[in-house]
Amino acid sequence: MFAVSLKKIMNITHSGNEPADPWFASIGMISSASAIVLGLLALKYPDRAAFYERRKGIYHSRGWPILGATPSMIWNKEVIHEYFLHQFEKSGVLTSAISSLGIPFTISTIDPRNIEHILKNNFENYVKGPAFDEATQDLLGHGIFNSNGERWKYQRKTASHIFNVKNFKDQFTDVFLNGFKIMSEKIFDPAVKENHSVDFHDAMYRFTLDSFILLGFGVHLKTLSTKEKVPFATSFDECQRNAIRRLTNPAWRIGETVRHCLAPWKKTIPQHVETINSFASDVIKNRRDQVAKGEEHGDLLSRFMKCRNEKGNLLDDTELRDTVLNFVIAGRDTTAQSLSWTFYNLMQNPAIEEKLLEEIREHITDSMEDDPPAMYEAIKHMTYAHAVFHETLRLHPSVPNNQKYALNDDIWPDGTHIQKGDYVVWSPWAQGRCVSVWGEDAKIFKPERWITPEGDLRRESQGQWPAFHGGPRVCLGQNLATLQALIVIVFLLKRYKLSLVPGQEITYLVSLTLPMKNGMSVMVEKRQPAQ
Numbered sequence: 350m351f352a353v354s355l356k357k358i359m360n361i362t363h364s365g366n367e368p369a370d371p372w373f374a375s376i377g378m379i380s381s382a383s384a385i386v387l388g389l390l391a392l393k394y395p396d397r398a399a400f401y402e403r404r405k406g407i408y409h410s411r412g413w414p415i416l417g418a419t420p421s422m423i424w425n426k427e428v429i430h431e432y433f434l435h436q437f438e439k440s441g442v443l444t445s446a447i448s449s450l451g452i453p454f455t456i457s458t459i460d461p462r463n464i465e466h467i468l469k470n471n472f473e474n475y476v477k478g479p480a481f482d483e484a485t486q487d488l489l490g491h492g493i494f495n496s497n498g499e500r501w502k503y504q505r506k507t508a509s510h511i512f513n514v515k516n517f518k519d520q521f522t523d524v525f526l527n528g529f530k531i532m533s534e535k536i537f538d539p540a541v542k543e544n545h546s547v548d549f550h551d552a553m554y555r556f557t558l559d560s561f562i563l564l565g566f567g568v569h570l571k572t573l574s575t576k577e578k579v580p581f582a583t584s585f586d587e588c589q590r591n592a593i594r595r596l597t598n599p600a601w602r603i604g605e606t607v608r609h610c611l612a613p614w615k616k617t618i619p620q621h622v623e624t625i626n627s628f629a630s631d632v633i634k635n636r637r638d639q640v641a642k643g644e645e646h647g648d649l650l651s652r653f654m655k656c657r658n659e660k661g662n663l664l665d666d667t668e669l670r671d672t673v674l675n676f677v678i679a680g681r682d683t684t685a686q687s688l689s690w691t692f693y694n695l696m697q698n699p700a701i702e703e704k705l706l707e708e709i710r711e712h713i714t715d716s717m718e719d720d721p722p723a724m725y726e727a728i729k730h731m732t733y734a735h736a737v738f739h740e741t742l743r744l745h746p747s748v749p750n751n752q753k754y755a756l757n758d759d760i761w762p763d764g765t766h767i768q769k770g771d772y773v774v775w776s777p778w779a780q781g782r783c784v785s786v787w788g789e790d791a792k793i794f795k796p797e798r799w800i801t802p803e804g805d806l807r808r809e810s811q812g813q814w815p816a817f818h819g820g821p822r823v824c825l826g827q828n829l830a831t832l833q834a835l836i837v838i839v840f841l842l843k844r845y846k847l848s849l850v851p852g853q854e855i856t857y858l859v860s861l862t863l864p865m866k867n868g869m870s871v872m873v874e875k876r877q878p879a880q
């Protein structure tokens with residue numbers, strides 16, 4: 350039938366005596382067979398992906414015949430977090446299975462009890478799966494982020510000795526305060542003087558990259574001071590962006606090869622990785638020479654140089670590269686994004702901004718800019734500033750979606766049965782906005798929800814608010830990220846009044862983290878001291 354119509358279209362005719370063209374005959378047979386197979390598959394899988402078997406006791410949303418949720422997910426790929434939220438709100442359940450072509454059995458949940466169970470109570474059963482490891486291996490190496498089991502345990506133990514707020518109180522605060530001064534001088538003051546807008550999101554990215562490279566490797570990258578892109582920064586950004594492409598596309602190797610063939614003049618991912626590696630190896634070599642001459646440095650690299658691995662040996666260059674780079678990757682984007690979303694919310698809620706300013710005036714003096722320990726102590730007591738930051742991360746979690754892989758069968762607190770080899774996904778973004786989890790005002794920015802009747806900061810369970818993950822793998826930098834963010838919030842608000850440039854669309858870019866898709870243009874004025 351198909352072959353006949355094809356011939357008609359191509360205007361090819363045969364007289365009755367001519368033997369049939371074997372090419373058309375085979376096409377006809379293949380088409381008919383395919384149509385039959387598709388028909389049978391559509392009968393067996395009328396509302397889900399082919400070969401996807403439903404499990405009892407789990408809610409399955411209805412999808413397309415044979416394709417399941419694949420077309421809707423592709424259609425909504427730019428607004429995937431809203432899509433997940435909508436699926437939960439439409440179904441009224443907090444746990445459901447996703448049937449999509451080409452992905453393994455995946456169960457998605459925003460139930461706080463289940464998330465707490467995965468992260469904490471049955472932590473040993475859930476690991477980063479093979480897909481994550483493969484997609485991020487060249488960038489993360491064998492660092493803490495993509496390690497599991499004993500290797501992770503050892504790295505975590507070593508890092509937590511070094512990585513405590515007490516150790517870094519003065520040094521971290523000092524780096525952030527200095528970074529803030531450079532950012533003011535190079536970006537915000539000129540914008541006030543020349544009355545031009547600033548891409549706030551870009552400024553935060555530069556600020557956190559400079560700060561974390563200084564803290565991690567002891568190197569001044571100076572992206573805040575240069576208009577041109579620093580090669581390390583370009584490669585670092587490109588590798589991070591690429592990681593999400595790999596995680597969402599099982600055929601990423603082919604994709605990368607095709608992209609290279611189509612644009613051979615562009616740097617490939619292995620070339621970007623090489624740029625990062627050669628930066629790290631130069632810094633490590635220099636630092637080894639300096640240490641050999643008896644110099645003392647306080648950056649992470651120098652501290653990790655004194656540590657031993659699980660075999661009792663000092664860390665070699667590759668282990669040092671992986672360890673330090675994992676911290677930079679962990680801290681840089683997440684903190685820059687949380688700052689951008691905080692200011693986005695403050696600019697839209699002047700009453701909240703004013704309340705925060707009152708707290709700043711009460712606790713922070715000008716002299717604290719040059720007194721890191723005093724600054725650190727003052728910030729600790731600013732309850733409302735913490736509430737603003739937590740509320741931002743509730744609505745705009747820097748890690749909006751997360752997944753793990755089940756090593757064994759399990760039963761979740763809501764009764765869902767998990768089988769060995771299942772992927773489990775939770776979405777802090779959808780959870781933070783879901784009325785069933787956070788109440789009727791879930792979608793409203795309201796820092797007051799974080800303040801107890803006694804005026805203290807409310808501590809939510811890690812299952813309810815997994816912005817910093819939870820359990821044994823809770824974010825190691827939570828206190829530091831909060832410290833850095835609050836320093837910037839406090840001093841930026843104290844010095845400047847920011848306002849959104851009208852007419853721009855502020856939205857997220859779908860990625861492993863939550864960057865702003867189009868940046869965020871703001872106008873900057875000097876803030877006049879309160880009368």
Ligand code: HEM
Pocket residue numbers: 493494505675676677679680681683684687742746747748751815816817818821822823824825826827829830831
């Ligand atoms: C607002 C800022 C931040 C947020 C929202 C955040 C959030 C998270 C989340 C959700 C995870 C779990 C990721 C996963 O493995 O699935 C994580 C892990 C981690 N974070 Fe953060 N993070 C922030 C800043 C930082 C900073 C500044 C550092 C340190 C410089 C840091 C260090 C780490 C490390 C080392 C891990 C891995 C912990 C482990 O696997 O044992 N983070 N963070």
